[in-house]
Amino acid sequence: MFKNKDQIIKNGNTPELKKIRGEILDIFCAAVKAVNPYKCVKDQFKGSFILINGKQLDIRCFDNVYLIGFGKASVGMSQAVCDSVNVKEGIVITNDPVSKVDSGTVFTFVGSHPIPIQNNVIGTDKIIELVEKLGEKDLLIVLISGGGSALLSKSRIPLGDLQSTTDLLLKCGANIKEVNTVRKHLSLVKGGQLIKNVKCTVISLIISDIIGDPIEHIASGPTYPDSTTFYMAKKILKKYGLLDKVPFSVKKIIEDGIHSKIPDTPKPGDLIFKNVLNIIIANNKTACGAAIEKAEELGYKTMLITNTLEGEAKHVSKHLIDKVINYKNNDRKFAFISGGETTVTVKGDGLGGRNQEMVLSSVFDLDGGNVVFASLATDGIDGISDAAGAIADSYTLLRAKRENKDPSLYLKENNSYEFFKDLNDLLFTDYTGTNVMDIQIIVKIG
Numbered sequence: 001m002f003k004n005k006d007q008i009i010k011n012g013n014t015p016e017l018k019k020i021r022g023e024i025l026d027i028f029c030a031a032v033k034a035v036n037p038y039k040c041v042k043d044q045f046k047g048s049f050i051l052i053n054g055k056q057l058d059i060r061c062f063d064n065v066y067l068i069g070f071g072k073a074s075v076g077m078s079q080a081v082c083d084s085v086n087v088k089e090g091i092v093i094t095n096d097p098v099s100k101v102d103s104g105t106v107f108t109f110v111g112s113h114p115i116p117i118q119n120n121v122i123g124t125d126k127i128i129e130l131v132e133k134l135g136e137k138d139l140l141i142v143l144i145s146g147g148g149s150a151l152l153s154k155s156r157i158p159l160g161d162l163q164s165t166t167d168l169l170l171k172c173g174a175n176i177k178e179v180n181t182v183r184k185h186l187s188l189v190k191g192g193q194l195i196k197n198v199k200c201t202v203i204s205l206i207i208s209d210i211i212g213d214p215i216e217h218i219a220s221g222p223t224y225p226d227s228t229t230f231y232m233a234k235k236i237l238k239k240y241g242l243l244d245k246v247p248f249s250v251k252k253i254i255e256d257g258i259h260s261k262i263p264d265t266p267k268p269g270d271l272i273f274k275n276v277l278n279i280i281i282a283n284n285k286t287a288c289g290a291a292i293e294k295a296e297e298l299g300y301k302t303m304l305i306t307n308t309l310e311g312e313a314k315h316v317s318k319h320l321i322d323k324v325i326n327y328k329n330n331d332r333k334f335a336f337i338s339g340g341e342t343t344v345t346v347k348g349d350g351l352g353g354r355n356q357e358m359v360l361s362s363v364f365d366l367d368g369g370n371v372v373f374a375s376l377a378t379d380g381i382d383g384i385s386d387a388a389g390a391i392a393d394s395y396t397l398l399r400a401k402r403e404n405k406d407p408s409l410y411l412k413e414n415n416s417y418e419f420f421k422d423l424n425d426l427l428f429t430d431y432t433g434t435n436v437m438d439i440q441i442i443v444k445i446g
Helices: 005-010 015-034 037-042 074-082 118-131 159-171 176-185 230-239 248-258 284-297 313-326 354-361 396-402 407-412 416-423
Strands: 049-052 055-058 065-070 087-094 106-110 139-144 201-207 276-282 301-309 333-340 371-377 389-392 438-445
Touching (some): 005 015, 015 284, 015 371, 037 074, 037 276, 074 087, 087 118, 106 118, 176 248, 230 248, 301 313, 313 333, 313 354, 354 407, 354 416, 354 438, 396 416, 407 416
Parallel strands (some): 065 087, 087 106, 139 201, 301 333
């Protein structure tokens, strides 16, 4: 999984640190493997039956099975369905330029994430065309995963305006629920709108990439009732000082919505959802559980700090490291696991991501201690960089000083990528094909 595993291990200044670095990578691998999208979906099928909340639904009751998928895990999820049942027709939108669904009846579109491009829109148009032609005796399986908000894209505003607004939202420090609240009210498919004209039975299988698994916010909830409003979207833009920065088309749509000139997203209780089932099949808790199991297999005592980690990356990092350093334990090796998704308020012109920024923020606190800290994006893509995360230990600050690198200056410029690149401590993975947010592993040596 890790392209530079040998280098990461080599960077440990002592035999013990080399061993721990290698074991941390092994723990990450176990966590990501547990949320493999193909396996997670395949486990839902038993012969001609699909498992729904402990019950079995016989797929033979339907005339035809159709499939749509969007998100970073959509190819693996869709392949599992195609290998389990006969799919009459399907459309999948992914950001993976290499993989596609191996099926003569399922077409794969390659889009862009996190900023949508025209191909996202073309793929979404094809999905709308497909779902609206289905009859009452058909079954539509919807495969939803992180990244779906960008990949499933049919907007009320011009694409260029959507792109600039998305960029502003992702850099302002807003959390994903806030970002998706705005996205939903600029969209024609998010917030339950995808199925407003669907007559058939709909089953959505979902790999969650949001803390607490709120279905209405995962991929912006295209098949789920939406509790947010145009007014809430306006408040979010105002909160982050974006109301005067977004294009005029954005402000007009939101004001038109507030004044009921255009309909709001469908709400709980709407009859369009009477034949719709939404099921979470994997999440960050799944990955953290596998990480703990692997760590214990390797001889570590373990603690799950939380799988609901959120907040500004540099502040969250400080809190985590303080907790670990001050934790009193008599065990030789202790592994602390956490998961979630932090945010970064971008003020500099550097390159990086929330995981790299978390680790960079910890470098001074790790100096001279007995702690190793690594943070990883489970999709293999941290921020706008090509790295998945970074790793640091008690020698990182010393190694940086030898290279005349001041961590605080790199942090000020949000330039964590360049800091760790020069130290060869970035984590590079293959494209994982899944996404359940981020995982942190902190090892304390007794």
